[in-house]
Amino acid sequence: MRTMGGEQVAEAVAGAVALLRTAADRDWRGMRAGRLDWDCRYTAEHVADDLIAYAGQLAGRATEGYVPFGITLEEAAGNEDVLQVIETTGALLAATVRTTPPEVRAFHPSPFRSADREGFAAMGITEVLLHTHDIAEGLGLVHEPPAELCTDLLTRIFPHVRPGADPWRTLLWATGRGDLPGRAPVTEWRWCNNLVVPAERLTLQGVTPAAATDLAAGGDGGFAWAGGGPFQGTRDAAGMLLKAYEAGVHRPEWGVFVLVRRADGHAVGGMGFHGAPDEDGRVEIGYDLVEAARGRGYATEGLRALSAWALAREEVTSVCATTDRENTASQAVLVRAGFTRAAGESAAGGEGAGQVAYELRG
Template identity: 70%
Template sequence: MRFMGGDYVEEAVAGCTAVLRSALDRDWEQVRAGGLEWSCRRTGAHIASDLLAYAGQLAGRAQDAYVPFEITLDGTEDGLDRADNAGVVQVIETTGALFAATLRTTPREVRAFHPYPFRSAGREGFAAMGVAEVLLHTHDVATGLGLPYEAPAHLAEFVLTGIFPHVQPGPDHWRTLLWATGRGELPGRARLTEWRWNNNLVIEADRLTLQGVTPAAAADLRTGGDGGFEWAAEGPFEGTREAAGMTVKAYEAGVHRPEFGLFTLVRREDGRAVGGMGFHGAPDGDGRAEIGYDLVEAARGNGYATEALRALAGWALARDDVRSLFATVERDNPPSQAVLARAGFVQVSEDGVEEGLLAYELRG
């Protein structure tokens, strides 16, 4: 699964500037951008500001807050308004180029601060956020100025499957994205007045990170791809691909809760994925959630599964909506049974468990 973030940012910016250039002779300052309180000019400046801010976060490896700088458009100089409409478009192009270059040169494992919802994002998340800002605010400006604009479907899909994993897909990616951000209607769905995007969750362990798998990555894993990860030899294992298929089904049904989905286990020392671990769905009404996992054969025997399971279980049981964790394992799989035992799980009644399996539970 090739990372296309830089290409998609450039494509989104090219579409944006083409639309804006068709109205350079209009008054952008006195016209509101669609349903926003901002003027079209301020909205254009905001697009550029976001692109530069995201580039700064990744390039500066910011971990705790936004890098403390902002963009300011030049005013009048020598009788000329350097930041006229054409100047605003030029700044959008320039900041878009800077962001695209940053995305292309940022290693996959780098994460930087972003406040929502888990206080970090990788290059994939920042790319999707940047594309979203460009597409949506181009729509806002175009609406305000009465210009035709429709984002390419594959760019809208890139945003939806990257940072809107909680939004059920609709028949039209662009209309779905507009609905998901409070800008449009979808048959059978109430109009939104509040919304947030959702970057993937990363849970830290000692030698590993557990990295949330987005619907886009899950779809690639399900069909034989790598999901955008660099895998250890012979990976991913079949169980990870099956779990990715479950993620896709939940996403398509509109019941996917990303924090209770699939995580890829990534080794810190070399950035290689060594397995998958995750939940079979959100906790039930009793606060019970089921966990499953696997490792590529080359990574077994190193304690990775135990370490990851302890980290995931600790994260889950610290929540108010999780009271216990459940797992089943084959009777003839002592190594997996040992993983559960080392992580604190205890064997429980086999009532209702498929023949040939043992049931384990960990309570908070």
């Protein structure tokens, strides 16, 4: 699958600077930047500040909050100087993304308090594209970034936004900068980095629509899999996630997670929810492992961690699971994770023919 990395950061910055350079001789302080309350000059400086801030967060491995620093331009700096600073800070973010291991996460508040290198790349690119649009609108320029790049952003940090026919127009609408037929105007927005739930030997990494698209099509979803690839159940779950995303009803925290082994970074299975909690607070969970990783307690460990995360949410009263009656190995996993056999109607969906239901209550 196409990665979101330093190359894309450099691409976005180069396109933005090339466009804005055509109007560097204009009065940016005297022009309002699109729908913002900022002028074009301040908005350009803000882009540079965002880029260096994201590079600093990722390079410094900040985990508890923002690194308390920023940049200050010289008093006599002109518009061309600002563009040079954007190029420089963009290069720093691109280099940081390229050299940061995939498992590293650093603090960002929206919405799960951390992001990986792809998340910081995507946030930086989004800032560049959107604020270039704002400045271009104020200066009367036309800004049209590559559709593929916009799709990359939407499928990574806007998983809650139903995709549209035009990715750029969809991104503008999702961030309160434009209109889409049949959709209400957006007045408040945020991006959404994937959720990661830690366990002892594993991390449970939330699957983005970008990764789900690749997994459902037979790819690796951007993960290095033990044993040659994911089990079919993980691919089927990715397909369900993708359908929810395309319908605009996907809630990322109640989606699919890949179980990644801390020791070597290899993915060993998939686990996730069948949807958001129902009106009674019940949420159903499912899981599978690659054959090469079975018998080592990974499913039990992951199930305990993800169930505990779910039960800590106010809207959840119980986590439920169903398994085939003859699948005693799966039933043993559920019991070891603290689940108990449930009456047919007390579990989400109940017991069907040939199935047994288990639940774990908060």
